[in-house]
Amino acid sequence: MDGGRTFLAATVGPVLVALIVLCLAPLGVLLVVSFFRVDFVSIVPDPSLHNYAQVLSSGSYRYLIAKALMSGATIAAITAVIAYPVAFFIAKRIREVKAALLTALLIPLYTGDLVRIFAWRLILGREGVLNSFLIWTGAIDRPIETLLFSPTATTIVLVYNYLPFMVLGLWLSFETLDDHLFEAAADLGAGRTTILLRLVLPLTAPGLVAGALMVFALVVGDFITPQLIGGASGVTVISAIADLFGAAFDWPLGSAIAWTLLVAMVGVVAAVVVILGRTPWGSAAFGRG
Structure with a gap:
């Protein structure tokens, strides 16, 4: 027993230390600095709620925070709709090339964000691949100017960038499903819609929730x-924070915005957990069913 406890302490201890040093400590520093103020080019340790009051009273900052949260929720929903049938197909409909498909799904992540973004700029640009193809086919007479540098283009690229995270989360859930459950449900007279809503969705809810949370957090950031x-x-709230930590040298205000965004994200997630926890598949996702 003592040997087991010693081994557990030896393995868990370093993980906890790394978690505190690498994750919690930086957040703690941001929290402390968020109560300070800037005097010309110096950070003055004069604790107050001035920075948070400025964030909450500013329509621009409130708009950027709401925009980030809405964008994260929208991209999470779109990727979930696309990823659900893709993950089911990979997990349940193929065998020989499953590893190849999963590898192909992850290949774009190996190239880096900038490479993927500039590739999409080549596709969506005024003289890009898509406009050139549409002109060549005669579908349009002149290039579509609004393909690039628009909210629609941003949504397309964000969905492309973060779709693999949703697919992987759902794929793992589908892999654990026993095919005999579908056969048994069909033998008992359940239709496809019933099987989907009352069997598949509750059992894959943990993967769906995990993927949605990952996509939501990544898009917001x-x-x-x-x-x-x-x-x-x-323009995003993250770019505003970067500007405050950079050229503006207002670290306390930047820290206050960062913590306000973090609290808002936690609030959104908590609200979703409460709402979905009242549904059958939500209860299964959060371990209540």
Whole structure:
């Protein structure tokens, strides 16, 4: 027993230390600094709620935070709709080339964000691949100017960038499903819609929720894609924070915005958990069913 406890302490201890040092400590520093103020080019440790009051009273900051949360929720929903049949097909309809398909799904992630973004700029640009193809086929007479540097372009690229995370989460859930469950449900007279809503969806809910949370958090924290693809609409709360930590040298205000965004994200996730927890498949996802 003592040997087991010693081994557990030896393995868990370093993980906890790394978690505290690499994750919690930086957040703690941001929290402390968010109560300070800036005097010219110096950060003055004068604790107050001035920075948070400025964030909450600013319509611009409130708009950017709401925009980030809405964007994260929208992309999570779109990727879920696309990824669900893709993950089911990979997990249940193929055998020999499953590893190849999963590898192909992950290949874009190996290229880096900038490479993928500039590839999409070549596709969506005024003289890009898509416009050239549409003109060649006679579908349009002149290039479509709004393909690039628009909210639509930003949505397309964000979905492309983060779709693999949703597919992987759902694929793992589908892999654990026993095919005999479908056969048994069909033998008992259940139709496809009933099987989907009362069997498949509750059992794959953990993967769906995990993928949605990953996509939501990644999209909210992404500012490179909106800036390089969205044009004038690409201003985000993350870019505002970066500017405050950079040229403006207002670290306390930047820290306050970052913590406000973090609290808002936690609030959204908590609200979703409460709402979905009241549904049958949501109860299964959160371990209540």
